[in-house]
Amino acid sequence: MRFKTISEIQQALKDKQTTLSEYTQAYIDRIEAENSAINAVIHIDKDQAVEKAHTIQQKIEEGTAGKLAGTVIGVKDLICEEGKPTTCASEILSNFESVYDATVVKKLKKEDALLLGRLNMDEFAMGSSNENSIYGPVRNPHDQQKVPGGSSGGSAAAVAADFCTAALGSDTGGSIRQPASYCGVVGLKPTYGRVSRHGLVAFASSFDCIGPLSHSVSDAAAILEVIAGKDSRDNTSSSRPVPSFTNAVKEPRANIKIGVPEEYFSEGLDNEIRDGIQAKLKALESEGADLVPIHLPHMKYGIATYYILATAEASSNLARYDGIRYGKRADIKEVEEDLAHEKAAIKEQMELVSGDEKTHFAKDLNNVDSTLIRLYKKSRTEGFGDEVKRRIMLGTYVLSAGYYDAYYAKAQKVRRLIKQDFTEAFDEVDVIVSPTAPTTAFNVGEKSDNPLQMYLNDMYTISANLAGICGISVPAGVHSNGLPYGIQFMADVFEEEKVLNAGRLIERLNG
Secondary structure: OOOOOHHHHHHHHHOOOOOHHHHHHHHHHHHHHHHHHHOOEEEEOHHHHHHHHHHHHHHHHHOOOOOOOOOEEEEEOOEOOOOOEOOOOOHHHOOOEOOOOOHHHHHHHHOOOEEEEEEOOOHHHOOOOOOOOOOOOOOEOOEOOEOOOOOOHHHHHHHHOOOOOEEEEEEOOOOOHHHHHHHOOEEEEOOOOOEOOOOEOOOOOOOOEEEEEEOOHHHHHHHHHHHEOOOOOOOOOOOOOOOOHHHHOOOOOOOOEEEEEHHHHOOOOOHHHHHHHHHHHHHHHHOOOEEEEEOOOOHHHHHHHHHHHHHHHHHHHHHHOOOOOOOOOOOHHHHHHHHHHHHHHHHHHHHHOOOHHHHHHHHHHHHOOOHHHHHHHHHHHHHOOHHHHHHHHHHHHHHOOOOHHHHHHHHHHHHHHHHHHHHHHHOOOOEEEEEOOOOOOOEOOOOOOOHHHHHHHHOOOHHHHHHOOEEEEEEEEEOOOOOEEEEEEEEOOOOHHHHHHHHHHHHHHHO
16 A cells, blocks of 8 residues: 555545545455455445545545544454444354444544454454454465464454554453564554443453554554543543543653563573564663663463463353354254253163162253253354363363362462562553564464463563553564564553653664
């Protein structure tokens, strides 16, 4: 695409080098030509998009357009948009269409952003590679044999492939930042509560955040400025005033204190990524930044803590998908037939025995699930994929009476310790730096049979969600294998200006 960022597109529209209708059609043409190989876009309403572009173009010419006029945005398929499918890339919601707009969607529309299409994702946002989807895996635009990262892999790939100006994703344990790193784009996770979650299909309610993926830090700032703020429909949203994030990146301050945790640059990190990030930090130091060695002693427990707490919340949140009220429902006739066959088989056995054995079979007959329970089970078995089932089972296990204190309660205590580590660190520094991911993007299918290895891809991003703080991933360089990698900055709660400032400094170094 000729113009990539919001400011470039808006300037081109102002100078009448193009119209929004033409630019929107160019995105549509590009999607039609290349999406079959990337698989990032799963739904697009072309006629409606072109019509909306024409309406916004009129407002631009009249001088009444909103802040994001000219911005074409893709939306991850778990953020509700009225009249559009909201499937969470899951069979259980394959026929579901949203009846209302999420708060973030309303805010984008109010500022005249054009929402172009629905974007692929890991089912219910559970995954680190975007291979867990009923629509098939998303491919990395830089190398189609590689994953784009997850769970917002469709959003990151769509931006990297120039299918849209920017995209919305969700971040529960790094699902915006990690794919941003793999695809070479900017990914911003706001502070928990900065952006309303109303209309976001929940995975883990105390972790989930909505944020932007974009070509530049300035674009991420502009979108965050629009979607942030208190929402009466979300009690966890903050009433803190929304600052001008766009002003924070116009003249980035170089004399910042950057915390460099030893724990983030030790074993498991690709040597070339380590060297590349350290070179960036040295360059920032030469411009006036102060590099401060720090320790986050409880970071080593981050993966275990996250996967106990997040799966517990997932187990609770996904209980609502029962095949009765909405979503996929199993064939009731098949359920009734299976039930009838099972009862008949038990009765046959009862006829062949007597005494205690007959009593035993009678108990079996009484314990046969009802038709309703069977319908629940069959609907959920058919509707959920393997990774979702795995996490529901793990979450149910850690919440069970015999293991609650040993796992869930203990994990909550460790979460508090991790939060305390960050609080103490931010008394000394402005931001904390780390790699975004330990490696560049890996091959499609490479880690599908090893869930634990897959979970380790989020080792640097999970702690921000556990602590509820903000973070950003910015492209840091290109590996010798030709793939991009990112650098992550984290700041204390509601200090997004600091991570945006640091991210903009890296962009300046990148030229």
